[in-house]
Amino acid sequence: MHDSSPLTGGVSTRWWHRISKDKIQCDICPRQCHLSDGQRGLCFVRGAEGGEVRLYSYGRSSGFCIDPIEKKPLNHFLPGTPVLSFGTAGCNLACKFCQNWDMSKSREMDTLSQSASPELLATTAEKLGCRSIAFTYNDPVIFHEYAIDCAIAAHQHGIKSVAVSAGYVCRGPREEFYQHMDAANIDLKAFTERFYQRICGGQLSAVLETLEYIRHETNVWLEITTLLIPGQNDSDTELTQLSHWIAEHLGKDVPLHFSAFHPDWKMADTPPTPPATLTRARNIARDAGLEYVYTGNVHDRGGSSTWCPECGHLLIERDWYQLGSWGLDEKGCCQQCGDPVPGLFEARPGHWGSRREPVRLYQPTN
Template structure:
């Protein structure tokens, strides 16, 4: 792995990239994700934001963001990571996958640096999260794997300020890079986009196995709290057979207590000719997953209080009742224990959950970077 010293970044400047090596034919191979892009001078990787310039490999979006918002943590979605807390969310531009159904394509497929309107140093992002009373900072909207150097520096600044960090990612990262990246993350929601390689190849321009490898490694080799999301696309990844195979794999390889979210597709990007996912499809998927032995299965992007509610795995009591992202009832103590039977729920909890602001709801609040005088 080639690395360059990491200077104090000028926000908006190009930044030395890590995770690459020179090939015998003179090209540079990017080793950040399983695409392994091989670049001549002046070329960019498939993600668009990592490029070779002369003898250097650069990240071209360090210190730049497409915007900052305060979200409820449930929007990531994370239902077992300090439920009810607020999170400062941001992304940059570009992506290392090519999903034809991308719901954030205006950001992830952007080739225009003007998309990145907000400049912010890692320390300014941490200060902004503190200023607005956020419990954590989330790298989201586009995949943070491709801006790993920036995400790592922001995460270090957040931890120094006592904040948690969250990666919302497709998990398409190499074994070489994932240790550095996820060692800075407290939680991750990983998009398991489907459960066949054919789906990944045809609709995402990627492969399934590296994602499964990342998931197994996260679950068994790290302390990162992990939840999964699968966007159900009518006629493509929503058959009973595929949902059963996916659910059985999660239970067998990751564990029955790993939360799984089934989310509704809406027509967008290159798949705007399909219908939205029917709510009944999400409920069917949830039932299949529960019948397969998974303990915490949720529905997303639809109105479904039962599919939003967290129940005790011991006695079945409703412990966190949600309506969309609004918490209607919170009945866990700081350990995450059920008040009825004492069963401790899988996840990360604490005093932040007990003091949840139930009025925060589903609001997404755009904010400006807090710059100290």
């Protein structure tokens, strides 16, 4: 693990190379920032110093909460259990609709309110009864080294690691990162390069590569989320293309979540997503053959519950993040027809419910 105090100049990193006498290139994500000494990348937390790229947010975190795992959202990964969620500052995309812009767009390290070593996070999660820790609120791609060390510490305490990411990462760091993750929810923000370029400042193709890598080359449990923005990425044509791509390239059993946009950041004048849009998107995806499609951010029992694709039996009832009836057997199969349900399930669901609790970290005692 890295040894660094948040009061120092950060930690050394390995994903970079020199491109000239005066510049180095950060290789963590496809943005590939070219940096002179003393210059930060777009993410702001990785920068050039002393002839290398250093990470300045290592051990500095914010937003500590215990959430239901369904809030990540993950519906097929230890349902009903609590997860310790946290993030850092900065982001390697520039999404105009960012819902966590106060953290992801921050250029102030004071946003990172607490010093949190990987071991302290793991100990806190264990003492609070969390089954997993989640790197969320901003993208763990940019705090790569910190997230990996936290995952290693968590595993030593029997706690799983969850990445909530936009998947905008280069091949080498991607392979290293997902060796340490147990589950991931990847934001597939749209299905056109135009949207990614104009709204996010990124590339769709890089995200699709990440999705295929996680699905076919790792054992990481994968779910996908698409935030639907009225007039931007919610047309029938685009939703059909997105759904068919998932079915053909990832598999019909990969869970897909459609969530509702709320006006924020630089798109405060865009109207919120009508619930009917989420229902329409879910129907389109199911017509394309996807077996587990969910609606989010709305009260929709039918759209947020898990149904057996074989016999139609209700497997996991959900209302928002609250679980109801449980139709899985102890092996994670449909109690009615025996069809296996993909994911990580236990004989009994957790009972954390829908509550969200801010937490303070357990400080070590002498």
